[in-house]
Amino acid sequence: AASVPFSQPMPIPPVLRPARSTLDTDFYELRMRYADVEIVPGVRSRVRTYGGVLPGPTVRAHRGRKVVVRQHNDLDLDAAVHLHGGHVAPEHDGHPMDVIAPGANREYHYDNDQRAASLWYHDHAHHSESENVYNGLHGSYLISDPLEAALGLPGGQYDVPLQIRDARVEADGKLTYTRAEQRPHMLVNGKERPYFRVEARRYRLRLFNVSIDRPMLLRLSDGAEFTQIATDGGLLAEPVRLSEILMSAGERAEVVIDFGRYRAGSSVALRNAMALPGENQDFLRFDVVPAAGRDTSAVPPKLAELEPLPPATAERSFVLDMNKEQGTFLINGLLYDPHRVDVRTELGATEVWSVTNPNGHGEHPNFLGTHNFHTHLTHFRVLDRNGAPPAPYEQGWKDTVEIGPGETVRIAMSWGPHPGRYVYHCHRLPHSANAQMGTIEIVG
Ligand code: C2O
Structure with missing residues (x-):
């Protein structure tokens, strides 16, 4: 499907609310189900979802506080939910052979006893994981901790997950599972080539490559530098200045972009410099508006202690x-x-x-x-x-x-x-x- 580029706003996935909480645990309910969503304006696409939305809702977890997610499989196929990047007990890891049958449900227990990091959850049912993730079974799971919170990085509405992926969306909206060179559409948070209105200030953007297999080389369209602060497993020791970042499927990178250096009213795009011939490189347009207040966020020169590994045996x-x-x-x-x-x-x-x-x-x-x-x-x-x-x-x-x-x-x-x-x-x-x-x- 062809759409007018940057004609729809980029949604921020809803944060999942616990069904109940105890002193040390938040309990969530999620239903895997089919839903009709608008990836390209004006056409409906049938996708497989967590909770009826594409991508799935964001889980916000805190180090040392447990999360229990009851996943209900309302799809007509086996599913297994894996928390990618989670230090999870084997029976809760979403092992490829340990599936939830259609109509069944199960609880996944996550201890969150690990550093602050941008994790994601996705399907892992053996042989079907690729088609299931392609059809929409992916969402963000963000762990925070006090050390990270003390840094003063951009937070709240200025801390935004971007689930980036490709797709093939037919003229009637159908999502076709096919090889990478047949998937020209780039989606951010479930929308094809959206725009994102940003204030002229710093943002923390959590980049997820949730494509099933496409590597991406991300750059700003004006070639400007940005700051990487985290990898898959959490904060880097020190921020790194760069002008491009290679992300293969499944990887995460967190960056801070200072839109304060752009004039209000101007735009800059995020692009995939590894787009194939005939594809659009620019897939997300940042439209800069005046800052609502003073930007008090910071990127300190020292972010985290990376404890050394013991010698290998x-x-x-x-x-x-x-x-x-x-x-x-x-x-x-x-x-x-x-x-x-x-x-x-x-x-x-x-x-x-x-x-x-x-x-x-x-x-x-x-x-x-x-x-x-x-x-x-x-x-x-x-x-x-x-x-x-x-x-x-x-x-x-x-x-x-x-x-x-x-x-x-x-x-x-x-x-x-x-x-x-x-x-x-x-x-x-x-x-x-x-x-x-x-x-x-x-x-x-
Ligand atoms: Cu074994 Cu992201 O998966």
Whole structure:
């Protein structure tokens, strides 16, 4: 569907209200259901939702305060809800084989015993996760903590999640699940190419790449610099100035943009410099209006303490490959088998994982040659990329990392805080749906 660009306002997803609260826990109810939403003005699109909205409502959690979400599956297909980036007990992790049948419901328990960070929740039912997320099952889950709150970063209405993704929206509104080069539409918070009215002041924007497999290279249309303050797992040690940011599917980055340097009445767009030929690069237009009051927010030169990892006791290698004839995706030559444990380690063990992507762009011009890598349960640090130190913006806690064509990326992590079986996988969801996934068992 063609729409007039920047003709609709960018919505901010509603914050979910607890159904009840006790001294230490907030209880939520969410229903997964079909809904008709307007992605492109004037046409209705049938999508799969959490709570009837696209994206799902935002959960705001606080470190040390528990959250329980009862998920009701009112869809006609299996679902599993995974809290991406959550340090969650295995029975609440939304394991690909641990699904909620249609008509059933279950509770997911989240301890939120981790640093402030921008997490997201999404479907993980094996083989269906890619189509389910594509069709709308994704939402933000934001954890705050006192250390972060004390920094004075832009807050309240100036702290905004942007769930960014691509889609193919047909003229009649139908959302078609197809390959990346057939998905020209860019959505922010469920709207195709919206505008966002911003005051001439600083904003904290939480960027989520919730595309099923599309990497994006984000820039401002005037090439101006902005400040990155956080990665997947929370705040960086120090803010990083940059003018572009590469995000592969599943990754998050938090940035502070100071719109105070733009004249009221002017506009600047957020663009994907990796848009394919024929696609629009600019997908979100910021329209600057006068600030309502004095901007008292700050980006302090020191953001957080990144505690060092203990020395590693094991090194492992993983090769992400594909079988072109069969259309399957492999890790170390194997397809995912839920009954097989690929890696066994001990609770608290620190390991170095070396992850290689032997597939090249030349061979597979349509993104297929590239992979990324995501671990459940814990966050990792990027040690090096092809032997070179990671870019400053990759030097925080991560749970998903781009592994470009021909690259080897070494990451280090400590396995905990829970024992049990968890998956790791390529977060190009068509790849994980086609078995590019493995199991780690953490023995307590
Ligand atoms: Cu965001 Cu195993 O997933």
